[in-house]
Amino acid sequence: MILGIETSCDETAAAVVADDGEILSNVVASQADLHARFGGVVPEIASRRHLELIAPVLEEALDGRDVDAVAVTTRPGLIGALLVGVSAAKALAWARRLPLHAVDHLHGHVASLYLRPLDLQPPFTCLLASGGHTMLLDVRERGGYRVLGTTLDDAAGEAFDKGARLLGLGYPGGRELDLLAHRGDPRAYAFPVARVPGLDFSFSGLKTALLYRVRDLPPAELAARRADLAASYQRAIVRALVERVEAAGAGTVAVVGGVAANSELRASLPGAVFAPLALCTDNAAMVASAARYVEAVPYPQYLSLDARATAA
Numbered sequence: 564m565i566l567g568i569e570t571s572c573d574e575t576a577a578a579v580v581a582d583d584g585e586i587l588s589n590v591v592a593s594q595a596d597l598h599a600r601f602g603g604v605v606p607e608i609a610s611r612r613h614l615e616l617i618a619p620v621l622e623e624a625l626d627g628r629d630v631d632a633v634a635v636t637t638r639p640g641l642i643g644a645l646l647v648g649v650s651a652a653k654a655l656a657w658a659r660r661l662p663l664h665a666v667d668h669l670h671g672h673v674a675s676l677y678l679r680p681l682d683l684q685p686p687f688t689c690l691l692a693s694g695g696h697t698m699l700l701d702v703r704e705r706g707g708y709r710v711l712g713t714t715l716d717d718a719a720g721e722a723f724d725k726g727a728r729l730l731g732l733g734y735p736g737g738r739e740l741d742l743l744a745h746r747g748d749p750r751a752y753a754f755p756v757a758r759v760p761g762l763d764f765s766f767s768g769l770k771t772a773l774l775y776r777v778r779d780l781p782p783a784e785l786a787a788r789r790a791d792l793a794a795s796y797q798r799a800i801v802r803a804l805v806e807r808v809e810a811a812g813a814g815t816v817a818v819v820g821g822v823a824a825n826s827e828l829r830a831s832l833p834g835a836v837f838a839p840l841a842l843c844t845d846n847a848a849m850v851a852s853a854a855r856y857v858e859a860v861p862y863p864q865y866l867s868l869d870a871r872a873t874a875a
């Protein structure tokens with residue numbers, strides 16, 4: 564049994580996963596409400612909140628269980644936020660004389676597919692679309708992947724969140740924009756889908772296009788057209804993602820990360836394998852899952868382990 568810990572952004576999470584991929588507990592304490600009034604995650608506030616939440620979240624996830632190893636996200640993410648999880652993981656592993664797995668958050672998202680009952684087997688092409696990353700990955704084995712394409716500017720989730728903000732929705736806005744779009748006409752506005760070379764993505768132009776649309780509409784009309792704007796904007800993001808997935812070629816396609824929860828994306832890729840909704844946004848079950856495929860650092864060598872803001 565592996566205890567997973569995740570604190571890379573604004574979710575304080577802990578989970579216990581069995582070696583065969585069964586989830587025994589999965590606790591996520593979201594800080595979204597705390598950051599909402601700032602319209603985005605405030606790193607220093609996130610670190611402090613992780614510090615308050617980490618012990619009770621760990622206690623609830625462990626629920627008196629004995630575990631054989633501890634796994635923690637060490638990169639990439641907000642450095643102060645990561646450090647809270649890494650410090651907690653070291654302390655807990657050291658006190659129990661357990662080995663420690665250092666997990667890459669992106670590998671974690673991919674490994675959300677390896678949990679039961681899904682238990683997806685490579686090879687597959689993976690679209691990882693979250694608030695911080697948008698990547699197309701070639702996955703041949705569970706221990707890693709090769710990057711085929713990545714975003715040149717904003718991540719898809721960031722595009723959703725920035726769009727939601729322009730439309731006066733809360734933070735994080737992806738889910739709310741998704742809901743609002745249901746009531747709108749996706750053909751009402753033509754938003755550009757950036758075409759960059761290869762399998763890379765670009766979303767910053769789209770956000771600017773929405774900014775101009777919103778700015779040009781008189782307030783009364785803006786209120787009446789919000790759903791149409793949301794639907795058209797979402798359509799453009801989903802198109803960009805789907806086009807790239809299709810360009811990557813044949814074979815099994817899997818979608819992970821917060822944006823994998825998007826209803827239009829799920830409907831637009833009917834043949835693809837989607838991570839279960841509860842495992843799309845950040846959680847620690849995916850971290851424990853990934854740990855099964857990365858070598859552990861033995862007790863007590865991991866005391867010198869460090870967090871990193873950037874990918875390895």
Ligand code: KG4
Nearest residue numbers: 693694695720737738821822824825844845
């Ligand atoms: O994977 P995640 O929890 O965090 C990162 O690692 O970044 O992803 C969070 C992102 C946010 O940008 C959020 O707005 C987006 O996922 N998201 C959605 C939906 N649910 C969450 N975007 C579009 N439609 C949704 N239903």
Ligand code: ZN
Nearest residue numbers: 668672693845
């Ligand atoms: Zn994430």
